[in-house]
Amino acid sequence: MPAPAPRTVSAKSLRIVLLSLAALLLASLTLTPLFSSFELKSYDLLSRLLNPDRGGSDIVIVQVDQPSLDALAAEGVTWPWPRQVYAPVFERLAQADAVFVDILFTEPSSYGEEDDQLLAAAVARAGNVILPVFATANRRENDAAGQAFLDRMTVNGVPAPAPALPSAITPIAPLARGAHGGGNVMIKPDRDGVYRRLPLLFQAAGRTLPHFVLGHLLERRVVSVREGRLVRGTAPLPLDGGALLPRFPRGPQPYRAVSIQELIRDDGRSAYPASWFKGKKVFLGLTAAGLYDLKPTAVSAVTSGVQVHAATLDALLHGAFLQRVPDALSIVFMAAIAAAACAFILTHTSIAANLALLAGLLLASLGVPALLFSQGFYLPLIPPLAALAVAFAAASTYSYATEGRERRFVRRAFSQYMDETVVAHLLKHPDLIKPGGQRRRVTVFFADIAGFTTIAEQFPPEETALMLHDVLNAVSEEVIGHEGVIDKYIGDCVMAFWGAPLARPDVGRNACRAALAAQTALERVNASFKNRGLGTISLRIGLHTGDAIVGNLGSDRLFDYTVVGDTVNLASRLESANKFFATRIMLSEATLREAGDGFLARELGLIAVKGKELPVRIHELLAERDGAPVELAAWVALYGRAVDAFHHREWQAAAALFEEALSQRPQDGPALFYLDWCRRCLETPPLTDDWNVIHMKEK
Numbered sequence: 151m152p153a154p155a156p157r158t159v160s161a162k163s164l165r166i167v168l169l170s171l172a173a174l175l176l177a178s179l180t181l182t183p184l185f186s187s188f189e190l191k192s193y194d195l196l197s198r199l200l201n202p203d204r205g206g207s208d209i210v211i212v213q214v215d216q217p218s219l220d221a222l223a224a225e226g227v228t229w230p231w232p233r234q235v236y237a238p239v240f241e242r243l244a245q246a247d248a249v250f251v252d253i254l255f256t257e258p259s260s261y262g263e264e265d266d267q268l269l270a271a272a273v274a275r276a277g278n279v280i281l282p283v284f285a286t287a288n289r290r291e292n293d294a295a296g297q298a299f300l301d302r303m304t305v306n307g308v309p310a311p312a313p314a315l316p317s318a319i320t321p322i323a324p325l326a327r328g329a330h331g332g333g334n335v336m337i338k339p340d341r342d343g344v345y346r347r348l349p350l351l352f353q354a355a356g357r358t359l360p361h362f363v364l365g366h367l368l369e370r371r372v373v374s375v376r377e378g379r380l381v382r383g384t385a386p387l388p389l390d391g392g393a394l395l396p397r398f399p400r401g402p403q404p405y406r407a408v409s410i411q412e413l414i415r416d417d418g419r420s421a422y423p424a425s426w427f428k429g430k431k432v433f434l435g436l437t438a439a440g441l442y443d444l445k446p447t448a449v450s451a452v453t454s455g456v457q458v459h460a461a462t463l464d465a466l467l468h469g470a471f472l473q474r475v476p477d478a479l480s481i482v483f484m485a486a487i488a489a490a491a492c493a494f495i496l497t498h499t500s501i502a503a504n505l506a507l508l509a510g511l512l513l514a515s516l517g518v519p520a521l522l523f524s525q526g527f528y529l530p531l532i533p534p535l536a537a538l539a540v541a542f543a544a545a546s547t548y549s550y551a552t553e554g555r556e557r558r559f560v561r562r563a564f565s566q567y568m569d570e571t572v573v574a575h576l577l578k579h580p581d582l583i584k585p586g587g588q589r590r591r592v593t594v595f596f597a598d599i600a601g602f603t604t605i606a607e608q609f610p611p612e613e614t615a616l617m618l619h620d621v622l623n624a625v626s627e628e629v630i631g632h633e634g635v636i637d638k639y640i641g642d643c644v645m646a647f648w649g650a651p652l653a654r655p656d657v658g659r660n661a662c663r664a665a666l667a668a669q670t671a672l673e674r675v676n677a678s679f680k681n682r683g684l685g686t687i688s689l690r691i692g693l694h695t696g697d698a699i700v701g702n703l704g705s706d707r708l709f710d711y712t713v714v715g716d717t718v719n720l721a722s723r724l725e726s727a728n729k730f731f732a733t734r735i736m737l738s739e740a741t742l743r744e745a746g747d748g749f750l751a752r753e754l755g756l757i758a759v760k761g762k763e764l765p766v767r768i769h770e771l772l773a774e775r776d777g778a779p780v781e782l783a784a785w786v787a788l789y790g791r792a793v794d795a796f797h798h799r800e801w802q803a804a805a806a807l808f809e810e811a812l813s814q815r816p817q818d819g820p821a822l823f824y825l826d827w828c829r830r831c832l833e834t835p836p837l838t839d840d841w842n843v844i845h846m847k848e849k
Contacts, residue, residue, distance in 0.1 A: 190342055192531035196523045197448035203401035205464040210246075210406045210430050211456055212239065213437040214253070218411040229441075232261045236434075237272035239413045244276045245428040248366050250463070251281050252335060252435035252443075252456040255321045266324050274328030280366055281326070282335040284319040285354035292355070295323035303332045303365045304357045307375045311392030314353035331369065333362035335459065344446045345453070347393035348462050350380060363463040373466060382466065388473035395472040395528060396465035398458075400449040405460055410434070431467075433460045472528040480530055483518065487511055487534050488541035495545035504546070511538050587701030592649035592713055593661040593693060593741055594721035595634065597625050597668060600688040600729070602642040608685065617679065618642055621687055624671040632664035637712050643725075647713045650700035658695055658744025662771055665691045665735045692725025693737035693771070695744045716762075723759050724768060727846060732819025735771040742769050750778045752786050753793050754820055757844045765843045770820065785814055789821060797842055799835075801828040 219229055227235065233255065243249045259265040273279045283300070292300065299320050318334065320326050334352045339345045350361045360368065364380075367373040373382050380387045387394065399405070412422050435456025436443040443455040465471040494507045515534040522529045599605070599621060606614045622644055626636055629646045633654070637645040646664075648657035669689060676686040696717035703712050724736045731754055742751055750773045756765040773782065792807030805828040811821045831841075 187342060189530050189532045190340060190344065190346070193346065193528070194344070194448045196520060196531065197398060198400055200520060200524050201397045201400045201449055202470070203399060203404070205399040205404045205461065205470070206431075206468050207406070208247075208430050208467075209460050209464055210408060210427065210432045211437075211460055212243070212408050212410050212413065212432060212434045213454075213456075214410050214435065214441065216438040216440070218409050218414075219438055219440070221411045222414075230260075233259045233265045233269035234261075235414060237268050238415070239410060239434070240269075240272040240276040240279060242413045242422070242424050243427050243432050243434075244278065245424050246278055246430050246432040248330075248431050249276065249279045250362060250366075250431070250433045250459060251279060252362070252433060252459055254282060254284060254319075254335075255325050256284065256319045258322055266322060270324030270328045273325055277330055279329050280331045280333065280362070281321045281329040282362055283321070283332050283359065285315045285334045285336045285352050285359065286317050286319060287315050288317060290317045290319055292318075292320050293323055295326040296320035299326035299329070299332055300355055300357055300359070303360060305351060305360050305364075305368065305375065306358070308351065308358065308378055308380060310351035310353045310358040311349065312353065316355070318354040318357075318359060331365045333360045333365045335362045335455075337361075337458070339445070344448065345458055346448050347390055347395055348458070349393045350387070350389065350462075351392060361462060362459050363466065367463075367466050382469070387466075388471070390474050394462065394465060395474065396461045397470045397472060397526075398447050398449045398453070398461045399464070404457065405433075405464075407437075431460075431463060433463075435459070469526070472523070472526055475522065475527055475529040480533055483529065484533050484537035487515055488537045491538055491541035492545040495542065495549055508538075508542055511542075587699040587703055587714075589697055590650045590653065590700045590713075591696065592647045592698050592700060592717065593657050593695040593744060594698070594713060594718050595629065595644075595646040595648075595661055595665065596692045596722045596725035597644045597646075597665075598690050598725050599642040600690050602687075605685060605687065613684065617684060617687065620675050620678065621672065621689070624675050625668045625689070628664050628667040628671055632660040632667065634660065634664055635711075645718075645722075647698075647700075650713065651711075658741050659746055659748065661693055661695075661741065662737070662745045662749055663774070665693060665737075665771060666773065669734055689734065690725050690728040691735045692721050692723070692728065693735070693741045694721035694724055695738065695741040696720070720759065720762070720766065723846065727757060727768070730844075730846075731770070731823055732817075733770045736768055737771050739767040739769065742771075748775055749773070750775050750783060750786060752789050752820070755793070755824075755844050756842060757846055758840075759846050765840070785811065788814075789818075792821070792824065796824055796828060799831075801831045804828050805832070 222228075222231065222235070240249065255266075255269070259269075273281075283303075300318060320332070321329065326332075334354065336352075337345065337348055340347065348361065350364050352359045352361075364373065368375070373380055373387070375381070376386075380389070408422055412420055433456050435454060437454040437456065439452075444452050445455050445458055447453040447458060447461075461470075491507065491511055495504055498504060498507075512535075515538050516531070519529040519531045519534070599618075602618075605617070609617070621642075622639060625644050626646075629636055629644070633652075634646045634648050635650070637647055639645075648654075648661045654660075668691065672687065672689050679686060694717055696715075698713045698715035698717040700713045701711065703710055703714060720738065724738060728734065728736050733754070736754065737745075737751070742749070749771060751769040751771050754768045754770055756767050758765045772778070772786065775783075788807060789811050792804050792811060795801075795804035795807060805825055808821045808825040808828065812818060812825065815821065836842075
């Protein structure tokens with residue numbers, strides 16, 4: 151058993167792969183830090199478009215806002231306030247689940263020790279206050295209370311990312327002792343100064359310290375440490391370099407906000423009694439612009455620092471964070487975009503189709519990351535867009551420079567000889583016009599001007615050339631208009647075919663319609679000739695359907711898309727055979743079967759063509775059945791009965807029927823031919839089996 155032939159990769163497939171890889175390689179540069187600023191801005195765009203408007207309803211921010219500053223200033227209390235001002239606030243918040251204070255109390259009060267003691271007592275009584283520490287690169291020693299405070303918040307069993315900072319500044323001792331817990335509030339923005347990624351663990355003062363809100367969540371077991379990782383529920387937290395990607399709410403007031411002045415004094419009419427805060431997570435922080443705690447985030451250029459910490463808690467509590475898609479999947483998506491762009495552009499020529507592809511892939515490049523973003527997954531937006539841009543530009547340039555040149559050649563070579571539909575098929579399948587041929591079932595058409603030599607002798611060469619042009623042009627327009635292919639002009643003859651390069655089921659029907667239309671067009675041409683004082687012209691057409699070899703059968707120097715084979719030869723002979731019957735359109739039975747029942751035709755008999763062993767049954771094509779005159783159909787039926795009688799050796803009856811047919815059409819060539827044959831058979835009855843086969847003397 152012979153070994154199977156090795157599978158080869160087509161040149162087009164190889165070009166698609168190479169261009170896709172080149173586009174992918176260039177687009178992959180967008181994953182490097184060089185393009186990070188573009189990626190950060192695209193992340194901000196997605197955040198502003200797709201993040202939720204509001205955060206969790208269980209989070210409240212008590213704001214040290216400008217109205218509060220103004221209200222206390224009117225009473226002579228200027229900033230920074232005495233710490234005892236906060237004491238009633240913590241008393242009001244005692245029923246809250248936790249109170250996160252985003253205000254540093256790392257130095258003794260300028261109002262004296264009693265001021266600190268009043269605040270510390272309120273913090274201790276509340277029992278739910280979480281105070282901030284500040285990790286710093288500046289060395290500073292903490293007192294015993296500060297060290298104990300750091301020890302209480304230290305997270306064990308999980309490493310923190312670099313860098314390791316030498317110190318962490320803690321609240322003053324009275325507050326450190328009275329606070330329920332603590333955490334680091336020192337966070338750094340991305341390189342462009344925007345806060346997007348929030349670290350949860352820090353190396354500071356020789357310990358692993360939690361973020362401001364993480365210690366509380368570890369205590370409540372919302373987050374836990376397992377096998378050296380932070381876990382929420384049963385799934386590890388998706389940290390990007392140790393940092394969380396919270397989905398900052400994009401609304402102007404993402405969390406419930408209460409002005410601190412509502413809590414400092416209670417005149418009995420407050421809308422926020424202690425019970426209102428029961429079970430809530432409360433943040434106390436600075437929001438007044440003059441206090442300079444405004445931080446730009448992915449959703450706003452003026453987010454308060456306390457909102458940043460609230461968003462971190464919100465993300466961990468409710469899963470409102472993003473998981474970055476692995477770079478490998480991002481590269482796969484880029485490759486798919488690049489390959490789709492290259493494959494389509496290198497196989498399609500339509501500008502409209504390519505622009506539609508660009509729009510579709512642009513929608514995919516934007517839509518897939520946006521859809522994933524809305525579901526909590528971050529797929530970088532810039533790389534697929536870069537892959538699309540590079541692939542589209544590279545493939546378009548290559549297509550224009552190389553395959554575009556081939557397409558322009560094909561369009562120039564074929565647009566004058568075939569219908570645009572067929573040209574488009576060749577443009578999609580250029581292999582069809584490469585040197586060599588393939589076997590196809592085709593219908594071949596030959597049209598020749600009857601007696602053209604005599605006509606040429608009657609008129610000057612210039613007039614003859616114009617007449618020839620008008621006739622060939624009329625025939626060619628009908629062939630092309632019926633989706634045929636003009637093969638060549640041979641003097642006063644037109645050769646055409648159907649069935650290649652575009653294989654269609656209606657080729658026989660189209661060929662027959664083209665033949666009838668060509669004869670109708672010739673009538674218009676003859677009317678024009680008559681007006682110019684010229685003679686009239688007759689056209690003989692031959693049609694045959696069968697297998698042939700179709701393709702570029704020319705030389706390296708001369709392109710020639712043509713059809714060759716016995717089918718072509720027989721079509722040519724049928725065209726010539728018209729002269730024996732004085733008919734206009736002769737077709738083989740194979741073509742008539744291919745055309746279907748929609749045509750009115752009559753049998754001309756069996757002919758033996760020189761060079762062929764078996765006789766061929768031939769017919770004359772007269773009209774399409776729809777619209778054919780009733781008289782013509784009746785006459786064809788009469789003629790058909792006469793032919794049947796002839797083949798049954800009923801020559802006397804056949805002769806009578808042919809005479810009846812000739813009484814209606816005295817000059818009908820086939821009826822005259824058969825009437826003469828009937829009379830000869832009556833005089834000398836034939837003895838051979840092939841007595842009814844017409845033997846052609848010419849090829």
